[in-house]
Amino acid sequence: MKKVFIRIFDFFNTLESKIAFYPSLMAVSGFLLALLMMYLEEKGISRSVMDIFPRLMVEDGDTALTVLSACVGGMISLMVFSFSMVMLLLSQASSNYSPRLLPGLISDKRHQVILGLYLATILYMIFIIFSIEPSDKRYALPGVSILLGILFTIMSLVAFIYFIHNISQSIQINNILDNIFVDAKKRLSTLIASEANTLKSFPDTSEWHEYRIGKSGYIQNIAIGNLLDICDQEGTKMYFTIPKGIFALSNQVFLKSEKALEPRVVKAVSSNINFSRGELVADNYVLAFKQITEIAVKAMSPGINDPGTAINAIDYITELFALRMLKRDDGIIMKDNEVKFRLAIITFRELMYNVMASLRTYCKHDPIIGQKILWMLDYLQQQPSVEEEYNEVVRLEINTWMNQIQQSLESKRDLEVLAQYSKNQL
Numbered sequence: 001m002k003k004v005f006i007r008i009f010d011f012f013n014t015l016e017s018k019i020a021f022y023p024s025l026m027a028v029s030g031f032l033l034a035l036l037m038m039y040l041e042e043k044g045i046s047r048s049v050m051d052i053f054p055r056l057m058v059e060d061g062d063t064a065l066t067v068l069s070a071c072v073g074g075m076i077s078l079m080v081f082s083f084s085m086v087m088l089l090l091s092q093a094s095s096n097y098s099p100r101l102l103p104g105l106i107s108d109k110r111h112q113v114i115l116g117l118y119l120a121t122i123l124y125m126i127f128i129i130f131s132i133e134p135s136d137k138r139y140a141l142p143g144v145s146i147l148l149g150i151l152f153t154i155m156s157l158v159a160f161i162y163f164i165h166n167i168s169q170s171i172q173i174n175n176i177l178d179n180i181f182v183d184a185k186k187r188l189s190t191l192i193a194s195e196a197n198t199l200k201s202f203p204d205t206s207e208w209h210e211y212r213i214g215k216s217g218y219i220q221n222i223a224i225g226n227l228l229d230i231c232d233q234e235g236t237k238m239y240f241t242i243p244k245g246i247f248a249l250s251n252q253v254f255l256k257s258e259k260a261l262e263p264r265v266v267k268a269v270s271s272n273i274n275f276s277r278g279e280l281v282a283d284n285y286v287l288a289f290k291q292i293t294e295i296a297v298k299a300m301s302p303g304i305n306d307p308g309t310a311i312n313a314i315d316y317i318t319e320l321f322a323l324r325m326l327k328r329d330d331g332i333i334m335k336d337n338e339v340k341f342r343l344a345i346i347t348f349r350e351l352m353y354n355v356m357a358s359l360r361t362y363c364k365h366d367p368i369i370g371q372k373i374l375w376m377l378d379y380l381q382q383q384p385s386v387e388e389e390y391n392e393v394v395r396l397e398i399n400t401w402m403n404q405i406q407q408s409l410e411s412k413r414d415l416e417v418l419a420q421y422s423k424n425q426l
Contacts, residue, residue, distance in 0.1 A: 019086075022112035023119050030120025034127035037145040041131065046143040064132050064146050071153045072125050078160055079118040085167055086111055092171060096304065097295050101176060110166055114159045121152040173309050177292060181316045184288030188323050191285070195328055202332055202342050205239045205256045211266050213254040217275030219244050220283050224333055224341070226272045231340045234265060239342045245284035246346075248275070285320075286346050292317050293355050297362045300369065310363065311372050317355060318376040324348060325385035349393045356397050364408040370418055373401060 093101045128145045169175050219242060231238055236259040242248050255269060296313035299306040331343040356373075363369040377398045385391060409415050 019112060022109065023116040026113070026116030027119035027123055030122070030124040031127065033120075033148075034124045034145075037128065037142065037148065038131055041142040041145055046141065046145075049144050061132055061141060064141055065129060068125050068129050068132075068146065068149055071149060072122055072129070075118055075122045075125070075153065075156060078156065079115065079122065082115060082118065082160065082163055085163075086115075089167055089171055093176070097173065097176065097298055101180075101291060101295075108170065111163070111170075114163045117152075117156055117159050121149070121156050124152060125149040173295070174312065177295065177312060177316050180288050180291055181320065184285040184320055185323060187283070187285040188320070188327060192323075192327050202239070202330065202339060203237065203258070205342075208239065208256040208258055209260050210253045211255040211257070211261065211269075212251055213242075213248055213270060213273075214250055215270075215275065216248055216250045218247050219273060219275060221274040222343070223272035227269060228333065228335045228340050230265065230268060230272075232335070234259065234261060236261070237340060237342075238269070239344070241344050243286075243344045243346050245286050285324075286351065288320060289317065289351060289355055292320070293358050297358050300363050300366065307366060307368060310366075310369055314359075314369070314372050314376055318379055321352070321355075321376075321380050322383045324351065325380065325383055325387075325390050328386050348387070348390050352393050352397055356401065360401060360404045364405050367405075367409060367411075367414040367418060370401075370405045370409070374398070374418075377401065 128142060128149055131142055131145070222240070222244065227238065227240075234257075236257050238258070239256040240254065241256060242252065242254050248254060255266070261269075292313045296310040296317070298304060299309035299313065325348065327348075329345060329347045331345040332339055333341040333343065359369075359373060363373070377394055381391060381394045381398070405418065406415065409418065
């Protein structure tokens with residue numbers, strides 16, 4: 001039962017990132033509420049409320065139809081406009097910043113809940129309209145249902161005002177960078193805390209049994225708890241060879257086991273891995289480095305030419321790298337103080353190289369960005385780290401960056417300022 005629950009949780013985590021998830025769920029809720037109100041109207045709920053609050057009840061069937069029809073028409077227009085605003089937001093973020101931002105923006109629950117409220121209100125009022133006859137008198141009208149429909153419309157108008165405010169904030173690059181940073185920081189902090197009581201050594205896996213995955217896609221979620229249970233049941237240790245967030249190929253070796261595994265066991269392991277065509281920072285902190293780096297690179301392109309945004313992005317990358325230096329590169333998972341499982345991860349050296357390679361390629365011509373990146377590397381060199389190798393990686397990137405930018409800058413003045421800056425900082 002526990003394994004099923006973990007799989008359902010991982011599947012739900014993937015499903016809720018879809019833009020249609022909450023709107024669909026709330027639309028069904030609106031339909032079910034309409035059916036419930038029809039049942040309660042048959043039991044005489046409107047007559048009971050009318051005796052207590054007579055002024056809240058609509059007195060004429062034609063008036064009720066007119067009001068609800070106007071509300072439905074207005075809500076449909078409101079929903080179309082809101083969906084158009086969301087599509088505009090996604091288009092602008094993709095063209096100005098990076099297409100990798102789209103999954104994070106789509107998964108914004110606030111936008112989904114507001115759109116879901118629109119759909120639920122529309123469906124609710126449509127089915128309530130079906131239960132009204134134009135000739136109905138006050139005592140026969142579904143007064144409570146009509147009143148709820150009007151209240152839902154008012155709530156939708158309030159939500160629309162919040163929607164306009166929120167979407168205008170969401171498109172601002174500072175808020176985008178901050179949201180990416182916060183999600184990545186939470187994920188990194190969780191991983192660092194989980195390594196507090198783990199060992200650093202893992203057996204050599206070169207002679208272990210190898211198994212292929214049989215399907216392809218980005219590895220988004222892995223049910224670690226279920227895999228640890230499988231290790232206990234089979235009396236083996238496992239090594240997952242593909243880092244999370246990497247695109248796995250169908251014929252690629254994805255699992256190594258200390259002992260031979262039956263096909264059913266391999267299938268069970270595979271069923272505890274969720275594949276996706278998109279990625280979320282909340283599931284994979286490495287994506288935050290990719291997204292922020294792409295924002296910096298895009299800002300330095302000739303078509304945009306926005307070094308201010310690039311500097312902001314480098315500030316966030318600096319803070320994330322400083323936090324990443326507190327995480328080990330082993331990926332070992334323990335249970336009951338015993339090593340059971342190991343996940344391949346993108347090492348600090350690989351992560352640093354991937355970020356710096358992009359920055360060297362597209363930012364080497366700007367002396368201000370050159371100074372900013374030197375400041376970042378100098379700052380990282382002074383930060384505590386759990387591995388001595390991390391400081392060596394930073395020093396290597398400093399030397400590489402200095403050589404690259406000296407070859408790229410043509411102005412003697414820029415070279416002199418950079419040399420003086422590096423002398424003072426490094």
